[in-house]
Amino acid sequence: MADVVLLNKAESIATVTLNRPEAMNALSLELRRALVEAFRDVARDEGVGVVILTGAGRAFCAGIDLKELGGETGQGSAAQAVGGGGNVLAAMEECPRPIIGAVNGFAITGGFELALACDLLIASRAARFADTHARVGILPGWGLSQKLPRLIGIGRAKELSLTGNFVSAEQAAAWGLVNRVVEPEDLLPACRALAADMLSCDPPTLRAYKRLIDRGYGLPLADGLRLEREANLEHVKRVKPADVAERRRAIQERGRRQG
Known part of the structure; x- marks a missing residue:
């Protein structure tokens, strides 16, 4: 039996692939x-x-396996089907590495929530997003009702969640749901290129910056600014002038190449 999750590590990038293509990675x-565990x-x-998170086949993830949710495989109640197996979202949120979601196809309901747990999203032109919680008859438990309105606005979020309609990759980009849209064959190369840009940053600062943004996002602005000042004062204690000078030269060289 094939592994249901594939984990590949190369050049400091871990690619996590949901590998149930026959079930749309449910x-x-x-x-x-x-x-x-991955x-x-x-x-x-x-x-x-x-980290890059993606799916095998034509789907990113179709959400919770409805066969288990309906009890057809003896997995028990709906609550057990949704909550069992450990908290996937907590494992992602506790991961200190930036997570790039490579949305290769359908991201539906729980799969949509999985995408929203990533730090940023690159979508294939074949990607489609839908929230079918209301159609299935369950409420979200992995953050969709709170994250989506903050990301695309409450009116657009209600349109998606209260209809269950699909939104295309292009529309998702226009709404700010995904960072960019690429051709299917360019999806993983684009994600790896973005990962390489991140890897060129100072690793401890990269992790601290991600943590700072995540912690401050849900706070009132004044509290977030206070959090930033505290983090800055703590982090600067570990900064060495010689390291800053070396990084400054690298930034200047990179700027000349990009210019």
């Missing part, structure tokens, strides 16, 4: 357990700087 109990693995591995 989140079975087995897959959720494997996904939690993110715990990369969180522990100091050789990994950035």
Whole structure:
């Protein structure tokens, strides 16, 4: 039997692939357990700087496996199907490495929530997003009702969540749901190029910056600014002038190449 989650590490990039293409990468109990372990693995591995999350086949992720949710495989109640296997979202949120979501196809309901747990999203032109919680008859438990309105506005979020309609990759980009849209064959190369840009930053600062943004995002502005000042004062204690000078030269050289 094939592994339901594939983990590949190369050049400080960990690629986590949901590998149930025959089921549109639906989140079975087995897959959720494997996904939690994959993110715990990369969180522990100091050789990994950035994570890419994607799906095999034509779907990114179709959400919770409805066969399990309906009890057809003996997995028990709906609550067990949604909550069992460990907390996937917690494992992702606790991962200190930036997570790039490479949305290769359908991202539906729980799969949509999985995408929203990534730090940023690159979408294939074949990607489609939908929130079908209301059609299935369950409420979200992985953050969709709170994250989506903050990302694209409450009116657009209600349109998606209260209809269950699909939105295209292009529309998702126009709404600010994804960072950019690329051709299907360019998806992973684009994500790896973005990961390489991140890897060229100072690793401890990269992790601290991600943590600072995440912690401050849900705070009132004044509290967020206070948090930033405190983080700045703590972080600057570890900064060495010689290191800053070397990085400044590297930034200038990079600017000349990009200019």
